Amino acid sequence: MVELTTYLFPAIQALFCTIIGIVWLVGFFRHRNFGFLLLGFVALAEGVTSLVRQAIINYIIYHQPYASATARTTTIGTVSMVILGIYVFYWVAAGLGAILVVFHRTDSPGIQHPPVS
Numbered sequence: 001m002v003e004l005t006t007y008l009f010p011a012i013q014a015l016f017c018t019i020i021g022i023v024w025l026v027g028f029f030r031h032r033n034f035g036f037l038l039l040g041f042v043a044l045a046e047g048v049t050s051l052v053r054q055a056i057i058n059y060i061i062y063h064q065p066y067a068s069a070t071a072r073t074t075t076i077g078t079v080s081m082v083i084l085g086i087y088v089f090y091w092v093a094a095g096l097g098a099i100l101v102v103f104h105r106t107d108s109p110g111i112q113h114p115p116v117s
Helices: 008-031 034-062 069-102
Strands: none
Touching (some): 008 034
């Protein structure tokens, strides 16, 4: 039961990331801005990554009974650093998506622009 309760926070995080990802994907379909698409995929990937990270750590802690404490600590440290590197990539991609959303120019159909000479 303890193993299942450790999935509670990552599962809730994945649920909220899924909701946010769906909202960003709807924004992409409404505005045709690549930044919304990038933000949607990053949010969905973050939710999946949190569940995968917890599954790997739970496997190391609960299903490796004969591994020494040093081996477990080293493996968990390695997994944590790799996941941190993946999250840094997600943060850079989310920043790029946010910049694309903010600086996207929309042309309203009712506004006429003066001719460029």
